Amino acid sequence: MRKINTSPISGAQELLPEVQASFNNLKTKIAETYKKHGFFEIETPTIERTEILLAKAGGDTEKQIYKVIKTAESEDSADQALRFDHTVPLARYVIEHENDLSFPFKVSQIGLNYRGERAQKGRFREFYQCDVDIIGRGKLEIAYDADIISTLIDTYNSFELNTPVVARINNRKIIAGLLNALELTDQTSEIMSIIDHAEKVTPEQTKQSLEELKLDEKTIKNILAFINLNGERSFVIKELNNLEITDETYLEGVTELDQVLYLLESMNLSEQILADMKIVRGLDYYTGTVFEFFLPEHKNIGSVGGGGRYENLTSYFSDKSFPGVGGSIGLTRLFYIINEKGLLKAEKSTLLDYAVIPVSEHEFDEALNVAQKLRDKNYNTTAILTDKKLGSKLEHAAKLARNGIVIGEEEVNSKILKAKNFETGEENEINIEVISNPEDFWGDQI
Amino acid sequence: MRKINTSPISGAQELLPEVQASFNNLKTKIAETYKKHGFFEIETPTIERTEILLAKAGGDTEKQIYKVIKTAESEDSADQALRFDHTVPLARYVIEHENDLSFPFKVSQIGLNYRGERAQKGRFREFYQCDVDIIGRGKLEIAYDADIISTLIDTYNSFELNTPVVARINNRKIIAGLLNALELTDQTSEIMSIIDHAEKVTPEQTKQSLEELKLDEKTIKNILAFINLNGERSFVIKELNNLEITDETYLEGVTELDQVLYLLESMNLSEQILADMKIVRGLDYYTGTVFEFFLPEHKNIGSVGGGGRYENLTSYFSDKSFPGVGGSIGLTRLFYIINEKGLLKAEKSTLLDYAVIPVSEHEFDEALNVAQKLRDKNYNTTAILTDKKLGSKLEHAAKLARNGIVIGEEEVNSKILKAKNFETGEENEINIEVISNPEDFWGDQI
Numbered sequence: 077m078r079k080i081n082t083s084p085i086s087g088a089q090e091l092l093p094e095v096q097a098s099f100n101n102l103k104t105k106i107a108e109t110y111k112k113h114g115f116f117e118i119e120t121p122t123i124e125r126t127e128i129l130l131a132k133a134g135g136d137t138e139k140q141i142y143k144v145i146k147t148a149e150s151e152d153s154a155d156q157a158l159r160f161d162h163t164v165p166l167a168r169y170v171i172e173h174e175n176d177l178s179f180p181f182k183v184s185q186i187g188l189n190y191r192g193e194r195a196q197k198g199r200f201r202e203f204y205q206c207d208v209d210i211i212g213r214g215k216l217e218i219a220y221d222a223d224i225i226s227t228l229i230d231t232y233n234s235f236e237l238n239t240p241v242v243a244r245i246n247n248r249k250i251i252a253g254l255l256n257a258l259e260l261t262d263q264t265s266e267i268m269s270i271i272d273h274a275e276k277v278t279p280e281q282t283k284q285s286l287e288e289l290k291l292d293e294k295t296i297k298n299i300l301a302f303i304n305l306n307g308e309r310s311f312v313i314k315e316l317n318n319l320e321i322t323d324e325t326y327l328e329g330v331t332e333l334d335q336v337l338y339l340l341e342s343m344n345l346s347e348q349i350l351a352d353m354k355i356v357r358g359l360d361y362y363t364g365t366v367f368e369f370f371l372p373e374h375k376n377i378g379s380v381g382g383g384g385r386y387e388n389l390t391s392y393f394s395d396k397s398f399p400g401v402g403g404s405i406g407l408t409r410l411f412y413i414i415n416e417k418g419l420l421k422a423e424k425s426t427l428l429d430y431a432v433i434p435v436s437e438h439e440f441d442e443a444l445n446v447a448q449k450l451r452d453k454n455y456n457t458t459a460i461l462t463d464k465k466l467g468s469k470l471e472h473a474a475k476l477a478r479n480g481i482v483i484g485e486e487e488v489n490s491k492i493l494k495a496k497n498f499e500t501g502e503e504n505e506i507n508i509e510v511i512s513n514p515e516d517f518w519g520d521q522i
Numbered sequence: 523m524r525k526i527n528t529s530p531i532s533g534a535q536e537l538l539p540e541v542q543a544s545f546n547n548l549k550t551k552i553a554e555t556y557k558k559h560g561f562f563e564i565e566t567p568t569i570e571r572t573e574i575l576l577a578k579a580g581g582d583t584e585k586q587i588y589k590v591i592k593t594a595e596s597e598d599s600a601d602q603a604l605r606f607d608h609t610v611p612l613a614r615y616v617i618e619h620e621n622d623l624s625f626p627f628k629v630s631q632i633g634l635n636y637r638g639e640r641a642q643k644g645r646f647r648e649f650y651q652c653d654v655d656i657i658g659r660g661k662l663e664i665a666y667d668a669d670i671i672s673t674l675i676d677t678y679n680s681f682e683l684n685t686p687v688v689a690r691i692n693n694r695k696i697i698a699g700l701l702n703a704l705e706l707t708d709q710t711s712e713i714m715s716i717i718d719h720a721e722k723v724t725p726e727q728t729k730q731s732l733e734e735l736k737l738d739e740k741t742i743k744n745i746l747a748f749i750n751l752n753g754e755r756s757f758v759i760k761e762l763n764n765l766e767i768t769d770e771t772y773l774e775g776v777t778e779l780d781q782v783l784y785l786l787e788s789m790n791l792s793e794q795i796l797a798d799m800k801i802v803r804g805l806d807y808y809t810g811t812v813f814e815f816f817l818p819e820h821k822n823i824g825s826v827g828g829g830g831r832y833e834n835l836t837s838y839f840s841d842k843s844f845p846g847v848g849g850s851i852g853l854t855r856l857f858y859i860i861n862e863k864g865l866l867k868a869e870k871s872t873l874l875d876y877a878v879i880p881v882s883e884h885e886f887d888e889a890l891n892v893a894q895k896l897r898d899k900n901y902n903t904t905a906i907l908t909d910k911k912l913g914s915k916l917e918h919a920a921k922l923a924r925n926g927i928v929i930g931e932e933e934v935n936s937k938i939l940k941a942k943n944f945e946t947g948e949e950n951e952i953n954i955e956v957i958s959n960p961e962d963f964w965g966d967q968i
Binding site for chain 1: 524525526528529530531532538560562564565566567568569570573577591614615619622623624626634636638648676784788838839841872874883893894908921923
């Protein structure tokens with residue numbers, strides 16, 4: 077009988093071993109793809125001084141923060157908290173280790189973050205975030221924005237989902253320049269927010285929201301036409317140029333967007349990218365390129381990752397300028413969705429290669445010896461060392477491994493071992509030397 | 523100028539990228555070796571309800587615990603804390619998921635734990651612990667103790683240290699039985715503690731400590747002879763039998779120790795195991811086999827890992843019996859020691875395979891295209907997309923990668939690419955198709 081509630085805390089992921097293996101498989105693919113694209117992985121502490129975490133944040137973030145407090149009085153009464161993302165600790169890391177880093181610094185971070193969100197299905201309080209960032213010193217070329225996006229596209233591709241993943245890409249300078257040209261800069265944040273929500277409401281509601289800002293009819297029509305603009309590079313850039321806006325920020329944004337899309341095309345990624353004026357991303361620190369990843373066949377899921385360019389992130393920690401571009405995959409949430417919707421092409425088997433099954437205690441030594449020899453050949457191998465009946469041991473073995481090798485008196489004497497595939501029943505002689513069993517421990521003593 | 527203190531919190535590991543790669547390399551080897559030995563990895567939340575963590579602990583542990591508190595008032599005002607080891611959460615996991623697990627359950631856990639220890643060199647408050655455990659239902663055969671120890675030996679071997687690692691193995695039943703035979707059970711904990719500290723003090727001090735317990739001279743002599751007993755199986759077991767103690771617990775302990783050592787010998791691990799009566803391990807939950815790992819050439823370092831058999835760990839959560847055996851490597855501390863003492867045989871290069879270096883912006887598209895093709899062939903590749911002079915770009919590239927591929931007008935026209943090894947200077951033509959550059963983006967627009 078249970079004496080105590082043994083469930084994990086609410087809002088945290090806890091998986092059975094085979095599901096955990098599937099999760100870890102994706103995590104490994106992320107790490108490998110990030111590395112393949114030239115990112116160096118770092119790990120900052122999950123606990124930070126609160127003043128670091130709140131240097132930029134505030135508002136909702138502050139409410140969601142988990143403080144960390146040592147129970148007993150001690151010298152360690154510092155004001156500390158669990159990080160809520162990787163971006164703020166990265167800014168601290170770059171300033172702290174500036175002189176030991178080579179810029180542009182291509183860096184990845186895969187680890188747990190914590191947010192005290194209201195608990196609900198698919199929302200997590202303790203979750204994996206997998207980030208790539210490129211940080212320049214003083215300057216960072218726009219081509220690196222394409223570098224980040226291509227890395228994330230390749231990462232999603234490595235998951236082998238049975239549904240396509242597409243990056244919708246925009247540049248905030250375009251909308252900022254447009255509003256400038258329309259003399260609406262006073263209402264930038266309201267209009268950005270309406271665009272940000274356009275996908276979650278009907279076109280009529282979007283129109284109504286714009287009308288509530290008391291904009292004239294022509295302006296509303298222009299903005300609506302603008303936010304519905306999306307498609308491949310050549311089309312979208314032509315349309316944007318056709319608007320004949322001469323605002324410098326606007327033109328800069330269009331050129332940057334054009335460059336980023338062009339470079340992604342050079343990498344043969346045309347089919348997984350789309351220019352889309354609806355993408356603005358709510359967070360306020362983005363200053364240029366912004367992008368979000370979507371599954372076009374599962375529109376209701378919304379974004380499964382995203383990022384953008386930020387020019388000023390380290391400004392809270394240092395006077396120097398470190399512009400950056402970055403993106404992030406929320407793995408815990410994505411994995412939850414993947415499982416709920418059955419999006420993995422084929423579940424990789426998480427079974428071991430071999431289970432070695434001694435018939436009785438007398439063959440424990442032989443079994444462990446054979447298991448060790450299989451491991452030396454890089455096979456994942458377990459030995460079933462229980463004192464149960466053979467049938468029960470085989471049943472346990474079939475749950476753990478693809479192949480079973482039974483070792484009894486006969487096998488020890490004949491020195492011939494057979495591996496049986498549990499699924500097909502097929503038997504194969506395997507070439508592993510059986511030790512000559514100089515002393516039988518259990519024979520002597522039990 | 524820095525506006526704020528950007529150092530990480532005290533007691534946490536924060537590494538530069540190349541050192542982090544070396545750390546991650548060991549972490550990957552641990553995961554791979556654990557898997558090779560048939561352990562399935564699970565991950566429990568780092569945050570647990572405090573009542574779970576303190577179900578067994580108390581005393582020092584309670585003082586070292588980090589509580590986690592959400593700052594804003596909300597429904598989430600639960601009494602929660604950061605886990606201080608993997609063992610208590612594992613006990614909870616086994617009880618919670620009992621019906622979905624196949625026993626004996628071979629399980630590994632690699633993750634962060636937290637202890638509010640006094641900060642000092644080589645001591646960490648946030649640290650990686652890498653555990654293997656085997657949990658039986660009702661019963662767990664002694665052979666599994668050998669399975670755990672062999673797994674850890676192979677794991678240390680996978681690190682490729684330039685110094686041997688040895689497991690010193692004992693069984694607590696032997697000392698318990700001995701004290702029973704000597705009618706000293708009232709003083710078990712005091713004597714165990716003296717044995718536990720014997721290595722840290724002089725033989726005279728150990729003798730003095732025993733005298734302070736008011737034991738007679740013959741008993742003291744016997745105990746001192748006993749705790750100095752160590753060596754290979756045949757010798758130690760013979761000596762233990764020579765003591766002619768008939769206490770049942772004693773005999774059981776000797777047989778178990780003999781069995782565990784015999785099975786490790788069957789796995790050809792004789793050179794890395796030692797029976798040693800000094801090993802008792804301070805923690806009180808061990809009930810049989812106990813072991814610690816040492817570097818014989820660096821005795822002053824002390825234990826670099828250990829574990830043992832525990833019969834009653836889940837008893838705080840359930841009435842059912844789940845005996846287990848487990849071991850753990852404290853990776854953060856071990857990595858600190860490895861670096862301090864220079865114990866890694868050869869530092870693996872953490873460099874990327876290739877850096878692609880476009881001469882000017884005109885070759886950014888070609889460079890990214892070539893980089894992507896190299897990645898498709900599984901090479902870790904970065905592209906240097908800065909607008910600096912070629913010399914400066916090459917310097918940056920040589921810091922990141924083993925080989926550089928320069929792409930200028932000439933290479934685009936001739937379609938011949940050469941990879942230069944930065945260390946040897948050797949140049950090799952590489953077989954990557956250069957795209958035909960249908961439009962030169964920067965040529966058109968800039």
